[in-house]
Structure formats: structure tokens, C-alpha cells
Amino acid sequence: xxxxxxxxxxxxxxxxxxxxxxxxxxxxxxxxxxxxxxxxxxxxxxxxxxxxxxxxxxxxxxxxxxxxxxxxxxxxxxxxxxxxxxxxxxxxxxxxxxxxxxxxxxxxxxxxxxxxxxxxxxxxxxxxxxxxxxxxxxxxxxxxxxxxxxxxxxxxxxxxxxxxxxxxxxxxxxxxxxxxxxxxxxxxxxxxxxxxxxxxxxxxxxxxxxxxxxxxxxxxxxxxxxxxxxxxxxxxxxxxxxxxxxxxxxxxxxxxxxxxxxxxxxxxxxxxxxxxxxxxxxxxxxxxxxxxxxxxxxxxxxxxxxxxxxxxxxxxxxxxxxxxxxxxxxxxxxxxxxxxxxxxxxxxxxxxxxxxxxxxx
Numbered sequence: 001x002x003x004x005x006x007x008x009x010x011x012x013x014x015x016x017x018x019x020x021x022x023x024x025x026x027x028x029x030x031x032x033x034x035x036x037x038x039x040x041x042x043x044x045x046x047x048x049x050x051x052x053x054x055x056x057x058x059x060x061x062x063x064x065x066x067x068x069x070x071x072x073x074x075x076x077x078x079x080x081x082x083x084x085x086x087x088x089x090x091x092x093x094x095x096x097x098x099x100x101x102x103x104x105x106x107x108x109x110x111x112x113x114x115x116x117x118x119x120x121x122x123x124x125x126x127x128x129x130x131x132x133x134x135x136x137x138x139x140x141x142x143x144x145x146x147x148x149x150x151x152x153x154x155x156x157x158x159x160x161x162x163x164x165x166x167x168x169x170x171x172x173x174x175x176x177x178x179x180x181x182x183x184x185x186x187x188x189x190x191x192x193x194x195x196x197x198x199x200x201x202x203x204x205x206x207x208x209x210x211x212x213x214x215x216x217x218x219x220x221x222x223x224x225x226x227x228x229x230x231x232x233x234x235x236x237x238x239x240x241x242x243x244x245x246x247x248x249x250x251x252x253x254x255x256x257x258x259x260x261x262x263x264x265x266x267x268x269x270x271x272x273x274x275x276x277x278x279x280x281x282x283x284x285x286x287x288x289x290x291x292x293x294x295x296x297x298x299x300x301x302x303x304x305x306x307x308x309x310x311x312x313x314x315x316x317x318x319x320x321x322x323x324x325x326x327x328x329x330x331x332x333x334x335x336x337x338x339x340x341x342x343x344x345x346x347x348x349x350x351x352x353x354x355x356x357x358x359x360x361x
Contacts (some may be wrong), residue, residue, distance in 0.1 A: 024095075024096060024099070026099060027081040027084055027085055027095070027101075028081060028099075028102055028103070029078060029079045029080075029081060029102045029103075030104060030105065031078070031079065031104040031152055033079075034077065034079045034153075036077065036154070037077070038076065038078075038079070038080045039054070039055055039075075039076040039077065039154060040055070040056045040057075040058065040061045040073065040074070040076070040083075041053065041054050041055070041056065041073075041074045041076070042056050042061055042064050042073055042074070043072040043074075043162070043165055044064055044067055044069055044070070044072075045069055045070055045072075045165055046069035046172065047172055047173045049069070050166065052162075052165075052166070058083060058086055058087075061087070062087060065091060065143075068145075069145070070145055070147075070175065070179060072146070072147050072149070072165075072179055073146065073148045073149070074148075074151070075087070075148065075150045075151065076153065076154040076156075077151070077152070077153070077154070078101055078102050078137075078139075078150050078151070078152055079152075081102055084098050084101050084150070085098060087148060088101075091116065091143060091146070091148065092115060092116070093116070093118075093141065094113060097111070100118070100120065100139070101139045104136075104137045104152055105137070106120045106137055106139075107120070107237050108120055108121050108234070108235075108237035108238045108240070108241050109237065109240075109241060110241045110244050112248060112250050115144070116142060116143045116252070117141070117142040117180075117245075117248075117250060117253070118139070118142075119139070119141075119142070119241055119245070120137060120138070120140075120241075121138050121140070121188075121238055121241060122138070122235070122238070123135075123136045123138045123151070123156065123187050123190060124136075124190060124191055124194040124231070124234075125155070125194065126193075126194040126197040126198055132223075132227065133194065133227050133230065133231060135230075136151065136152045136153060137152060138150070138151055138156075140180060140183055142176060142180040143176060144252065145175075147179050147180050149183060157186050157187060157190040158186060160186050161179070161182050161183060161186055164182070174256075175254060175257075176252075177252055177254055177257045178256075178257055178260065180257075181257050181260040181261055181264065184242070184245075184261075184264050185263070185264045188238065188264050188267045189267065191235065191267075191268075191271045192267075192271065195271070195274045195275070195278065198224065198227065198278060201224065202224060202278060202281055202282060202285065205217065205220045205221060205224065206281075206285045206288075208220070209221070209288060209289040209292070210288070218286075218289065221282060221285060221286045221289065222286075225282045228275055228278050228279045228282060229279070231275050232275045232276070232279070235268065235271055235272060235275065236272065238268050239265065239269060239272065242264055242268055243265060246258055246261050246262055246265060302360075306352075306355060306360070309351060309355075310351050313347045313348075314344045314348060317340060317343055317344050317347070318340075318344070321336075321340055
């Protein structure tokens, strides 16, 4: 079992501190340094056609936002502020929205503007080797005929949506808000994959806690508990995002999309219930571990107490005959030494038999 290198909370505080001194609306990346290039992929589709492209140039991608049909622009990487600004100017994003996209420590939220809706939700990946959850900020912008998604890293959970678009699913017949809802849904469904990994690791730690009493067990338990606290803090606002999207009267959210948003909301509630269950499980495992540790210590103390109790009368007998008085009757007796040893052995055996009779050993 390994100790966490840096907790998500510490990372959040470190990245948030990087914003100090910046004026509102300044687009500056605050995440961990990255050297991979920003990649843009596009899906342009309607009911009868689909155009998919990888590694699209910035100018071409911006032009596709004005083409007929529904356009999905996926940007892998927010560490280049110039790309965020270019796309933001093309679709009319407010400077504060562009700032939020680049600042990767945003709380999950949704903001409504004239002509578009901006949502921030976390995407999770759990590293079982380091007992660490990788939390990636995903920014989604919904327009009348387009959806733009901004991710920190190339890895995402959007493959099911891509597959549905390629297969000509009913999603192709719907408007852009259905694509927006589908992306939110697969992000939330990805939480359960993380919970499954944490649950498997929790079972492993529980088994290890029962069989062993090493300090690594407690380190692993505390690491998992910290991760679950962080997950609850991160996922809880997502419920508010889905609730607000259900209630909104914004013209970009159509009535036929609301049932899908309600379904995703139910998934978020279920995810929070699982987090609470896992936290209770970890608390129970920790209590079990501490109880077993205490029982092992009690067993050790029990053995030491029995040994000490047996040797107390033996020590008393030997100390009595160790006194240097001239007129002790047994000192000059021929059988004094064997009788003293016999008395010690008799007392020791007698005490052991008495403890066994009382079921103390």
C-alpha cells in the first residue's frame, strides 16, 4: 500500500492560489503544466449525414460552428489560452466564461446567457495504485446548433456518445440540447466506474485489515476516506447543476430533453448515496481494524500478565531465602534448597491450573 503523493484538496488549494492578483476575465491556465498539443475534433451531423474529423485546425473548427446541422466541437486541452479566446470570440462567450474554462478549479455549476448555456462538471478517474482520484474539469457550452466541450486531457468518457452518433441513433435526429444532455449523462455514468474501483479496493483493504495489523493498513484506510470526502465535495454540486437544468425556462432546453436530464439527475443522487455508503463502509472497516488491533494488544497483555502473576510468588520465595540472616532455620537443612525449588514449582503450577479452571488462559 502506498501513501498519496498529494491530496486533491491540496491540489485544489494550490491551483486556486495561482489566480491571485489576476483581473477578472483574464484567461490564464491554472492547472498542472502540460506539454501535449491541444487537439480539436469535430462531429457535424443531421438525421441523414455525419462528418467526423480529428486534429482539426482552429480556423476550420470555428467555421464549422456556423454550418447547417448540429456541430460538436471537442477541445482536448485548455492550457493554451489563445485557443479558448478564439473559440470564445467565435461563439460569443463572455470573458468570465473563458476565464472559468481555463481555471480548472471551478465548482460544478451552470450559467445561462443569451444565446448559450455554460456548464462545468467534473470527470473522474481513479488510480488504484496511488489511492488517488484524478478529477478533470469538463466545460460544456450549449448553443442553438452546436455544443463545445473543453477538457484538460485527451482521455475522456465520450466514446459511447461518439458510437451512438456513428450508428445513426435517435440522437442524430435531435437538436443540440440532446447532445448536451448525452454528454452530461456519460460523465455522470463514469462516476460509477470510479466507485466500482474504490469498492474493490475497499474490499481488499478490509481483507488486509482483518489478516494483518501493519501501519500500511491504516494509511490505506485513511487515504480512501480522504478520497471519498473529496468525491462527495466534488459530486454534490453536480446535483444542483442537473436540478437547475431541469427547471430552467431557457429556450435552448426543449421539453423533450427534460426527461433525459431528470434521468441523469437520478444517477447523480444514486452516486451520492454510493459515496455515503462507501464512507460508512470505510468507517466500519477502520473501527474493525482498531478493534482487532486492540484485541491483539489485549492478548499480548494477557500473556504478560499471566507470566508476571506466576513469577510474583516465585520471586517472593526466592527473595525471602536471599536474605542474609545468620539464624534462618532452612539454611543449614540438607533438603532446604530442593524444598524451596519445589515450593516455587508447586505455586507456579497451581496458579496455571487455577487460571485454566477460570478460563483466563
